[in-house]
Amino acid sequence: EIVLTQSPATLSMSPGERATLSCRASQGVSSNLAWYQQKPGQAPRRLIYGASTRATGISPRFSGSGSGTEFTLTISSLQSEDFAVYYCQQYNNWPLWTFGQGTKVEIK
Amino acid sequence: EVQLAESGGGLVQPGGSLRLSCAASGFTFSRYGMNWVRQAPGKGLEWVSYMGSSSSATHYADSVKGRFTISRDNAKSSLYLQMNSLRTDDTAVYYCARAAVDGYDYWGRGTLVTVSS
Numbered sequence: 368e369i370v371l372t373q374s375p376a377t378l379s380m381s382p383g384e385r386a387t388l389s390c391r392a393s394q395g396v397s398s399n400l401a402w403y404q405q406k407p408g409q410a411p412r413r414l415i416y417g418a419s420t421r422a423t424g425i426s427p428r429f430s431g432s433g434s435g436t437e438f439t440l441t442i443s444s445l446q447s448e449d450f451a452v453y454y455c456q457q458y459n460n461w462p463l464w465t466f467g468q469g470t471k472v473e474i475k
Numbered sequence: 476e477v478q479l480a481e482s483g484g485g486l487v488q489p490g491g492s493l494r495l496s497c498a499a500s501g502f503t504f505s506r507y508g509m510n511w512v513r514q515a516p517g518k519g520l521e522w523v524s525y526m527g528s529s530s531s532a533t534h535y536a537d538s539v540k541g542r543f544t545i546s547r548d549n550a551k552s553s554l555y556l557q558m559n560s561l562r563t564d565d566t567a568v569y570y571c572a573r574a575a576v577d578g579y580d581y582w583g584r585g586t587l588v589t590v591s592s
Contacts, residue, residue: 401578403520410570410584411520416577454520458578462508462525462534469519 371467379475390455399459477501484586497554497571504552508574513567
């Protein structure tokens with residue numbers, strides 16, 4: 368099983384700041400990595416796939432980078448609606464597509 | 476518009492059974508693999524089970540293997556999860572999610588399963 372480790376667990380930020388979230392894989396997953404956003408009481412929503420491709424309708428302030436074992440999700444300027452939990456997921460090892468444990472972005 | 480709607484959750488005693496359903500609309504259901512993903516209260520996401528588009532392939536997480544059975548009815552655009560021998564640690568919101576080539580592109584809103592005496 369591929370283990371994804373996200374850091375930090377919690378990120379305390381102010382609106383307008385730049386947020387950087389990390390995801391490290393226990394073995395290489397090429398670019399087969401997605402990022403999801405989840406708000407309280409809602410289902411996850413896919414933001415990024417292929418490590419760096421924004422899903423349909425996703426704001427350009429969200430960007431993804433990385434390949435292999437190290438990945439980053441960057442939110443360029445935090446808006447109020449961006450405070451949520453973010454999960455990375457690898458889909459390199461079909462069908463066992465594992466998730467990271469999540470990073471909570473909270474208002475400072 | 477793609478929509479997934481889960482139902483069938485509720486309160487069940489340990490050792491009991493429950494059957495979840497996921498009604499799909501807005502896309503050709505028979506062309507997609509489908510998944511169940513769960514989330515325990517205050518916890519992260521855990522993949523539970525996958526079924527291929529033609530029901531030919533099924534896979535389960537080790538935590539549910541032998542207790543849960545996934546199935547689908549393409550004529551009804553529906554996905555199911557039969558859960559037997561339920562344990563307290565199965566308590567979670569259960570989501571159905573459509574499998575794209577590159578992750579889960581659509582999710583339902585989830586249904587809560589509570590296993591408690």
